[in-house]
Amino acid sequence: MNSDYKLIYHKSAVKFIAKLDKNSQERIVTGLKGLLSIPPEGDIRNLKGHRGLYRLRIGSYRVIFNIDHQEQVVLSKQ
Numbered sequence: 001m002n003s004d005y006k007l008i009y010h011k012s013a014v015k016f017i018a019k020l021d022k023n024s025q026e027r028i029v030t031g032l033k034g035l036l037s038i039p040p041e042g043d044i045r046n047l048k049g050h051r052g053l054y055r056l057r058i059g060s061y062r063v064i065f066n067i068d069h070q071e072q073v074v075l076s077k078q
Helices: 011-018 022-036
Strands: 006-008 043-046 054-058 061-068 073-076
Touching: 006 022, 011 022, 022 054, 022 061, 022 073
Parallel strands: 006 073
Antiparallel strands: 043 054, 054 061, 061 073
C-alpha cells in the first residue's frame, strides 16, 4: 500500500456504507484499501462515457472513483 495517497469519500457514499450490515461494510472497506496501492488492486474498469472515472466491483456493489496523481488523492463518488 502506498501511504502517500489518501482516500476521500463523498458524503453520500459514507451514508450508504453506514446503512449496510457489518459484513458488507468490511468487504467494501477492504476493497477501498486496495485503491491506495499503485496500481490499484481489485476488479477495476474504466467507466464508459466518463473520462477519468473508474469503477471497482465488490460483489454486487460498485464504487465509482477517480485518481488524481498530482494531488495523490483517490476520490470516491456517490
